[in-house]
Amino acid sequence: MRKKQLMTSSTSSVITLKINGEKHTLPVDHRTTLLDALRERLDLTGTKKGCDQGQCGACTVLLDGRRAVACLQLAVAAENREITTIEGVADGDRLHPVQQAFLDLDGFQCGYCTPGQICSAIGVIEEHAAGWPSAATSDVRPEAGPPPLSAEEIRERMSGNLCRCGAYVSIVEAVARAAGVQADERRGEDVPAGKGAAA
Template sequence: MDNSDSAPRLTRRSVLESGVAAAAVLGFAGRAQAATPPAATPPALAAEPATPRMPVTLRVNGQARPLEIDPRTTLLDALRERIGLTGSKKGCDHGQCGACTVLVNGRRINACLTLAVMHEGDEIKTIEGLADGDHLHPLQAAFVKHDGFQCGYCTPGQICSAAGMLDEAKAGWPSTVTKDLTETVALTDAEIRERMSGNICRCAAYPNIVAAIRDAGGPATRL
């Protein structure tokens, strides 16, 4: 049986009537939504109390530097951001590259891994404090002589680390490649590379760095 005659016919008039009806419904819904008052804004969360500042006096390159700092401030950030000694570089900020190496009481450390407030009264030496006025430190002069740098970003950490390393060798600290602790050993390439392995040079100037340290290291050291 053919029911095509009974099916509603889609005419231009029916389409226009449907559109007008839909617009009226949507307009009413929009006016109703606009009339609804907005939900109450939740009260603002109470601001967290500021971390109290701590007084600390850092003795850097022979000069006392009194500071008021957040106790979470690293020694590196205190040196760079608060004191303005930007020679120590922030490389990885995870103690993996050695660019931030400074000397604390004669020992080389990664300044990014220690808090400034831990070093009250310590003697801190940065790359800015190695030279004696206009006279370069022997390691600085050796790095220039042997072209032990390219971009120079890692150089302050390399030099500070080398200064600490040479003192460690003179004090009798062996490395993992030292074969005989009873013999007088020279700072061979293998010794220098092992002892400086915590300092990365992304320019790969290692041969010249080793040559500079060997030159500045002087005669053989008794371990």
């Protein structure tokens, strides 16, 4: 059993969260979701609150390396998990390849769903690399082999992340570029002249 403070009836606990490799100890109301703990308590506001009900994906983070929505994860239940947020995916000043691709290919507009899209995409690429099928996979049997990460596969796997601005086409392009595959939408136009220009 857990520490004795939880053996008596209590509505708050002092917990330690491991976020982006750093430990944070804080008292939390048990009602506090991981999303609110990040945003309201730890000033990690990169994880966004879009619906607070698991219906939009804006709060996607990585829990033990797998994507999850922080709005339905109680903070107190996230102890002992490795939590990675958008603030933790870059390597210092060097953007994660998914971040770089989103930036170069304009994989966003208002930017509010973007951290969730990026964390989700990182999860998608790992899940695909691990051989996980999706609802777009025509034959899920293991002997069929892993499906190629086509645009259709990316779209299905990313569907838990709504983008109301409708930047879906360039998001799919960005995920494909970061994954090192060719999406069918690749265009030659709109090559940015600015810093971090696309090849």
